Amino acid sequence: MTFVESKSERIRPERFHGTAGVEDWRVVGEGACAYFRTGSFAVGARFVGAISEIPGAGGGHPDVDVRQDAVIVRLITITDDYYGLTERHVELARRISAVARTLGISADPSAVQTVQVTVDALEGPKVVAFWRVLLGYQDRAHSGEDLIDPHRRGAPFYFQRMDAPRPQRNRVHIDVWVPYDQAEARIAAALAAGGRLVNDADAPSNWVLADPEDNEACVGVAGSPAPTTDHA
Structure with a gap:
C-alpha cells in the first residue's frame, strides 16, 4: 500500500477516538468535530487562516464554521460512494489542535453535537x-x-x-x-x-x-x- 492509499483508508469512529493526539475531537453523526473557544471573531479569523496554511488541509476537506466567540471544525469525506472518516483526518485533526494550542485557543469537546x-x-x-x-x-x-x-x-x-x-x-x-x-x-x-x-x-x-x-x-x-x- 502506498502512502497516499494509506491516508485514504476508511476508518471507523472507534479507530479515530482510539488514536493519540485527537483528544479535542469527537465523532458524531456528521464526522469528527471540534469546538474551539476563541473568545472573539478576530481570533477565530486568525485561527481559520492558520488552518488554511496547514500542509494538506485542503485535501482533508475541513468544514469551518466561524462564530462570534468560537470556531467549529468538521472533518468528513463526502463522495458518491462514501460518507465518513479516513486516516487523513486523524493527522489533520492533530495538526489543527496543535495550531489551536499555538494560538492559546482551547477546545471544548462537550459543546459538539x-x-x-x-x-x-x-x-x-x-x-x-x-x-x-x-x-x-x-x-x-x-x-x-x-x-x-x-x-x-x-x-x-x-x-x-x-x-x-x-x-x-x-x-x-x-x-x-x-x-x-x-x-x-x-x-x-x-x-x-x-x-x-x-x-x-x-x-x-x-x-x-x-x-x-x-x-x-x-x-x-x-x-x-x-x-x-x-x-x-
Missing part, C-alpha cells in the same frame, strides 16, 4: 423523492434512504422504513448525536426535564426518549475509544 431529522415511511422512495426536491438535498452516498444538504448547511434527513401504519405514534423524530462522554449526562437531563425512556436496547450506542406528549427523540453515539497500540 449534530442533529438529524428521521421520517418513518411506508413507501420510502416516494417520500424521499418529495423531500429531496423540496429541500434541495441530495442522496448520501447513493444510500436511497439518507438525504444531505449539498452545501453542508442544514440537518440531514433519514428515512426509516415502516412495515405497517402507526397512527397512534408520531412519524417524525429527531436524532441527536452527542460525544460518547456526554450521552449519559444529556439523557439524565432530558429525563429530569420531564422526558421518559422508551427503549435502551441498543445502549450504549442509542437511546430512545420521549417528551411528556410522547414525541420521540433518539440520542446516538458514534463510537467510544477502542484500545489500540497503533498511534501512527
Whole structure:
C-alpha cells in the first residue's frame, strides 16, 4: 500500500477516538468535530487562516464554521460512494489542535453535537423523492434512504422504513448525536426535564426518549475509544 492509499483508508469512529493526539475531537453523526473557544471573531479569523496554511488541509476537506466567540471544525469525506472518516483526518485533526494550542485557543469537546431529522415511511422512495426536491438535498452516498444538504448547511434527513401504519405514534423524530462522554449526562437531563425512556436496547450506542406528549427523540453515539497500540 502506498502512502497516499494509506491516508485514504476508511476508518471507523472507534479507530479515530482510539488514536493519540485527537483528544479535542469527537465523532458524531456528521464526522469528527471540534469546538474551539476563541473568545472573539478576530481570533477565530486568525485561527481559520492558520488552518488554511496547514500542509494538506485542503485535501482533508475541513468544514469551518466561524462564530462570534468560537470556531467549529468538521472533518468528513463526502463522495458518491462514501460518507465518513479516513486516516487523513486523524493527522489533520492533530495538526489543527496543535495550531489551536499555538494560538492559546482551547477546545471544548462537550459543546459538539449534530442533529438529524428521521421520517418513518411506508413507501420510502416516494417520500424521499418529495423531500429531496423540496429541500434541495441530495442522496448520501447513493444510500436511497439518507438525504444531505449539498452545501453542508442544514440537518440531514433519514428515512426509516415502516412495515405497517402507526397512527397512534408520531412519524417524525429527531436524532441527536452527542460525544460518547456526554450521552449519559444529556439523557439524565432530558429525563429530569420531564422526558421518559422508551427503549435502551441498543445502549450504549442509542437511546430512545420521549417528551411528556410522547414525541420521540433518539440520542446516538458514534463510537467510544477502542484500545489500540497503533498511534501512527
